Amino acid sequence: MFQVLNEEGEIVNEEFAPDLSDEELQELMSRMVYTRVLDQRSIALNRQGRLGFYAPTAGQEASQIASHFALEKEDFLLPGYRDVPQMIWHGLPLYQAFLFSKGHFHGNQMPEGVNTLSPQIIIGAQYVQAAGVALGKKLRGNKSVAVTYTGDGGTSQGDFYEGMNFAGAYKAPAIFFVQNNLFAISVPVEKQTAAKTLAQKAVAAGIEGYQVDGMDPLAVYAITKYARERAINGEGPTLIETMTYRYGPHTMAGDDPTRYRTDDLDTEWEKRDPLVRFRSYLEKKGLWSEEKEEEVIERAREDIKEAIKKADAQPKQKVTELIEHMFEELPQHLEEQLAEYREKESK
Incomplete structure (x- = not known):
């Protein structure tokens, strides 16, 4: 497993320590702290009934934020539903992130120049989409990459293999992340696969694969930057497995992690907290x-x-608006439903 910064906040792999300025190191820490606060407040807002679907992110800040820190604005994100923080730092206004959680269509309307799709709810489907976006970039000669994220559970889906195989065959500029937080909801990773690591699944697709300490922001940044350089230089995609941990439940929709995780395991991973580790290093x-x-x-x-206030003030979504945004060209049965609801709304 690739590591630069150990649990005590000490550099243990000087050769691969990224060349970040003092200002960049401070900015990375700021983003990680900000994201932890966002997670805490989002959980509270969910419990108050002011947000809808929410997947906690605490513990995964190094995996998410440090990987995004190595990207450029022209790179294209294909996130999973836990990857809203990367979208925010890529340019998605915070109030729209809250609207996504509330199920409002405006939360999925990306502003001009914000290169990201909406968070993918179907497990693993973003891998196939990433292969397509990356191939499009290659055909257009763009010097940028498609970056996608899934969890360890995503590697049990067919789309995971299909996306990597396609991207590998065409040397498409893609970076595939697997954030291994040890449990696909409640199913431990050892019950999902007989493979010793998830990174080694890259071998079957003929691409490079790396397992990295996902609680170490410097290691995650370094390996992402390396993968990006490989991709834009025409060397093909990379699979990166980040060994990380989510401190909260899988989602706020009734999951109880105490039923499948032990106190000892929680305590062990709390000692590896990416914020504590990076804070120690910077201090x-x-x-x-x-x-x-x-x-x-x-x-x-x-x-x-301010963002939740703006999200709350957004006009309530109408059924007609929901239907109108489902397809570019509506099939007949939805055209009929749309006409029916328009008539109801006009009364």
């Missing part, structure tokens, strides 16, 4: 302080307060 370099962190926390809280 030793004189780049982080309690005051800096409080500033980020306060900014996040204010942004979230």
Whole structure:
């Protein structure tokens, strides 16, 4: 497993430590802290009934935010439903992220220049889409990549293999992430596959695969940057398995992790917390302080307060709007339903 920063916040792999400036290191930490606050507030808003579907992200900040930090604005994201933070840092306004959670169509309308699809709910389907987007980039000669994320459960789906195989065969500029948080909802990874790692599944597709410490932001950043350079240089796609952990439930829709995870396992992974590890590293370099962190926390809280207010003020979604946005050209049965609901709304 590839690692740069150990649990004590010490560099253990100097050769591969990324060349980030002090300002970039601080920015990466700020984004991770901000994302942790966003997760905490989103859980609270969900419990208040002000958000709908929500998949907690605490524990996966290094895997999500440090990987995104190595990307460029022109790169295209194909996220899973736990990957909303990457979309926000890629340019999706926060209030629209909240609207996505509430099931409002405007939450899925990406602003001009924000290169991302909506979060994929179908497990693994984003891998096939990523292969297609990456091939399109190659055909157009774009020097950018398609980046997709799934969890360990996604590797049990056919789309996972089909997407990688297609991208590998055509050397499409794609980066495939598997965020291995050990459980596909409640099913442990050892019951999903006989493979020793998920990274080695890259071998069958003829592409490079790496297992990385997903609680180590420097390692995740370094391997993502390397994979991106390979892709834009025409060397083909890369599969990256990040060994990580979600501290909360799978989603807020009734999952109880205490039924399938032990206190000992939780405690073991809490010691590897990516924020604690990175904070320790930056403090030793004189780049982080309690005051800096409080500033980020306060900014996040204010942004979230304004964003949820804006999301709540959005006009209520109509059934006609839902139908209108389902297809570019509606099939006959939906045309009939649309006419029926338009008549109802006009009364």
